[in-house]
Amino acid sequence: MSKVSVLLADDHEVVRAGYRRLFENTGDIDVVAEATDGEQAYQLYMEYKPGVVVMDLTMPGIGGLDACRRILARDRNARILVFSVHENEIFLNRALDQGVLGYISKRNASRVMIEAVRCVARGELFIGQEMMPFLVKRKASQDSQQMAGLSPREFEIFRLRADGKSVNEIADLLSLSPKTVGHHNTSVKQKLGIANEAELTRLAIRLGVIDA
Template sequence: MDDSIRVMLVDDHAIVREGYRRLLEKEGGIDVVAEAGDGVAAYRLYKETSPDVAIMDISMPGRGGIDVIRQIRQWDPHARILVFSMHANSSYALQAFRAGAKGYMTKSSAPELLAGAVRNVARNRSALCPEISAALAATRLEEEASALESLSPREFEVLRMLLDAKSTEEVASALNLTAKTVANYHYAVKSKLGVSSDIDLVYYCMRYGVVSPLAEINPA
């Protein structure tokens, strides 16, 4: 009987997926059974293949990873999802866990940590790289950061897409929402973070590392 861990890879860069595949399959006992380059394909392939572990990027074109995690967990409450992201910010990790992820690793993590994280998540255990563990510990020491933690996964996903210069209409299309609903989320995010304008929203997110200094928000 084959006891290999069946893995689905989700990343919008094919070369990154190929690197993950080679790294994991070299370890032995891990088989990559599906690959997806966007959120829509990830959800479809998850339902088709039912992998033991889904390795999910957060920042992808269209529907982002956090929203896909939430969607998959609604379809399969026992889904085991490991986020592998370039974002080393505690806010992203908290939102991923809130959406239903079991682990969070940064792409700067040592390669040998990925296979161990996959095995932990397959056993329904949590997996955190040292970088995220330290970031989460530091977040607990900053009271103001709790405002970002108060955002729901959907609010955070709308915020992420707006910070990625997506228009209200583009966000609505990607998340299957109306433009009015997106505008309501946009307003709710600003209210929770205590900012009144999109410029203030960008500065706030820069302060807490949610967006790089060069990113710009696309006003609604």
């Protein structure tokens, strides 16, 4: 099994030493470089191209968020895991908006760090349990913004499809042709980024458009 190479960025030596030992004990994660500030993290990323960057946010100089931005501007495939004392919506949203794949709090980092690094290394999102309420709120906000892009007719068709009505049934209810309903249904899925009716139904339930 190939090992995950890690760049560890934190301005506290004792913190880096602790996580370095934690990674070394796994057998499948190697710390290839350590940074003490955001500028150094950026430079070392470009030199080593590690599988995962474990990035603190509060560091001297440009700081972790700006380092993430600069790294991702140069390499959109960079896989970054933030671990931070900041447990709030603003920092999570800013990190995710930049393309960061993981966010855990330092309060719980020692318990979930290994799982988080492995998950991010696979290109999967990992959000710590303490941050999940903010992620749910973020998702609901994104969903609401997407819904605002639907026309009144599209929203009605969205609601009826989510409620299990067929295209023909909706055509009868709204006095439209099945072809017209089909076109609207396709437009709805495209605007909402939904691939199938099951996802459409789950979104409608999450937003309270229909009952579970």
